[in-house]
Amino acid sequence: MLGSAAFAFSNIDLQSYNLGFLLSPPSPPSTMTSSIPSSTSTIIVHTINAGIINFLPASLFFKPILPGYKGLSRPVYTFLIEHLTKRKVIFDLGMRKDQEKYVPVVQRFFDLFRELGGYDMGTDASKTVSKQLVKGVDLGSMDAVIWSHTHFNHIDDISLFPSATELVVGPGMDLCTYPEHEDMHLIKSDTASYLDGTLILQCNTMLHIADLPALDYFGDGSFYVLNTSGHHSGHISSLTHVTPTMFVLLGGDCCHHIGNIQPTAHHCSLCLTPS
Structure with missing residues (x-):
């Protein structure tokens, strides 16, 4: 339910790559590194602060609840992926401001959160992803928008992007829309020009990374899309190669805390804040 998560794996300490939680252990899990094809190609990952959820009931995510920790404040991040050929995609869009x-x-959902403890969402319209991008990036140059999944806090209003922008989703993603389907988060009026031409991303089953079906998106080992269905049907994550020795995992909602992905006695060396 939180915004897209990012985790970095490296065998050296590169504090300047503050794209997510940098892990303290000196080496990543062997099951991850041993299954990543060798490549010297890298990409640039830009982190975009798309807003903040000022209060979420901690009881939805953690047990037991400690005194003084009844609520969570969480930033919502999206990620601009820039290939060295200048091709660009954006991973997740965050929450809409209207x-x-x-x-x-x-x-x-909002009513339930308020009942549980006072849901509050920052609504600064200037943080709309499309508005932030247009200050330095031509939206027409965006190859694709990638949704990790279609929960409301990851999809914003895709109609703000040019209709030529490709929409990429995972295999098995439910693309039914409201109002025809009352329980869907997608709005027909937002997505009408996209869904007929949506690329339903089929991960190449011949390639697996950490036992997950994977797709080499740019074909050079710089950006992998992983099939991480579980939190939501068709959920996908991405593994981005940012330096010869570091990968950043854009996890979507595959977990809500770094402890879920790598239990360790070490504390995370860095945690992003909205600042």
Whole structure:
């Protein structure tokens, strides 16, 4: 339910790559590194602060609840991926700022959060991903938008992007829309020009990374899309090669805390904040 998560794996300490949680252990899990094809190609990952959820009930994510920790404040991140050939894609879009346009099932989520402890969402319209990008990136130059999944806090309003922008989703993703389907988060009016031409991403089953079906998106080992279905049907993550010795995992909602992905006695050496 939180914004897209990022985790970095490296055998050296590169504090300047503050794209996610940098892990303290000196080497990544062998099952991850041994299954990544060798490549010298890298990409640039830009982290975009797309807003903040000022309060979420901790009881939805953790047990037991410690005194003084009844609520969570969490930033919502999206990621601009820039290939060395200047091709660009964006991974996840965050939450829309015109919350009154969310579908009824999402409004009921908000009501539940308020009942549990006072849901509050920052609504600074200037943080809309498309508005932030247009200050330095021509939206027409964007090859694709990649949704990790179609929960409301990852899809924003894709109609803000040019209709020529490709929409990429995972295999098995449910693309039904509201109002025809009352329990769907997707809004027909937002997505009508995209869904007929959506690329349903089929991960190449001949390639596996950490036992996950994977697709080499640019074909050079710089950016892998991983099939991580579980949190949501068709959920995908991406493994980005940012230096010869470091990968950043854009995890979407495959977990909500770094401890889920690598239990360790070491504390994370870095945690992003909205600043």
